[in-house]
Amino acid sequence: MNGTNGHIVDATRITRVFPMPAGPVTAVADVSLHVGRGDHIAIRGPSGCGKSTLLHMLGCVDTPTSGTLLFDGRDVAQLSDRQRSLLRLRSIGFVFQRFFLLPMLTAAENVELPQSEANVAKDERRRRTRELLEYVGLGARADHRPAELSGGEMQRVAIARALANRPGLLLADEPTGELDRSTGAQIAALLDRVNADGTALVIVTHDPSLAERSRRVLNMRDGRIDEDRTLP
């Protein structure tokens, strides 16, 4: 379900301040951003500019110090920890730079895990897992553990895992950061396909070639969006 204005995420003047021993540090300052269904957004900027903090707030793993963040029309600040967990489980997918696959589980089990947490029936889980591994081109590697996969293959499994519960929004934090150029391009193409199939995508990246594949590129500096470009 989207918000009343059709946006998945409505961030209005959100700020995130971290208390530090040397004094408070403002990681994100007064940012407003709306993510609609099917959007493809890249966030760029130098290290420490607040990209990941913004992504974490959009993904409801962190809450703004001030401002309003609505997800599907619900004020995230008003949700309990359990409600936020459920929201992430059912509506948001995460892809991390370091994959964070569970090494003791096979590729299929990694993809099945969020579905299991969402109480999806076993047969449906199996079917969905097969479908997703085929989707990311790893149907033949379902029974392989992460240690037996290449970096690109691990990121493909991570993308399949992020899509397991059919989220409306996929957030990726430097998804090609640990990959070589060629493998990174394959992951970028896969993310394009995910977006083309209807999932909104917000990517934090240093990689210009990945960012340029988006339809909208936000440049951040010192916690603020200093450029918002829509690409043709």
Added chain:
Amino acid sequence: MNAMGFAWRSLVRQPARAVLGVLGVAAVGALLFDMLLLSHGLVISMRDLLERTGFDLRVTATDALPGSGPLIPDAVAATHAIAELPTVRSAVALRFADAIVDHAPRGVQATLQGVAGSAAHPWTILRGRDIGSGAEIVINENAAGRLHAAPGTRITLRASCSSAEQSLPPVTFTVAGIARFPFDTPNGTTLAASLDQVGEACGASDVSEADVIMVASTESAGPDAAVAEVAQHFPALRVLSNADAVNRFERGGFTYFRQISTVLTTVTLAFAVLLITVLLTVSINQRLGEIAALRALGFSRWRVVADVFCESVLIVGGGGLLSLPLGAALALALDRILKRIPGIPADVHFFVYQPSALQLHLLLLAATAVIAALYPIRVVARLPIAATLRDEVVG
């Protein structure tokens, strides 16, 4: 995959850690189990031994233990009178003395028992037959071995019946049978004859004195009623039921077993808690990124807490199961060592299994699993997802 399955896979992922944890808990659990068996073992064993003799009351002249206090005068008449009481089924008088049996080169030291009364004698005949009238004697297996004696063999002994040095004439007995005595020590040499024969061997003018009168109550009356009735008729004597004797035994000299057990139980449990807490905490600290990622993917706080708790349960459960056979084997070995203490009857055990000990063992292990998991659970429950993900990437 439920929390238990997930915890299992997490343990299998680091087999060395899992094995270390399980073996550590098994060792600690075995000690814990043994301490619980020890805490009441001696008392329970002594109670069982008293009950196995077939008598449930002991009548003595004073509070002193039989054989170490004054004799009961006119014990044979008292025994017959007690046996006639409505609450009493049977009674037997026993006298204890030391003896040296003639046997080259220096003789064999023995404990001599004299018995009189209506009841079955407090020993079990293994070979031959029980004593009859006349100078007959039954001996235990140790005596038979040392004296090379069998039913029909004649032995000569000199009794020593009081603390004062005596020079008593030798007395000759015919071995009627080989018997097993309930309070025999592993290497003890025990002989038993009729009370009057022992009295004569002791050179006593009054051969009816005894150290103790052992009494069996009727089933309908029970020991408490019999104690009351015997005490009423013989106010000068001290009457104890088996339960009273066990209580005295428990209060008197063996509370330190329970104290030692309590101290060692506390120490072993503390070790178990520390071991599991350290293992789980180290494991979790290695997986903070994964846990934060799972939380970001929508796993609830309770789910990741349950994963950690189940890991603790699996380590403690596995170790706890192993601890039972390990503890039983250890108890047998320790029991053999402790039974070398002089004067301990062969049928008395220090480590005695009882269902309540097993229940307490399981309860304490369950508490260990919970307490050991508290700190790692706190770490996981309070894990800041965003900061952890950021730190993992920067790290």
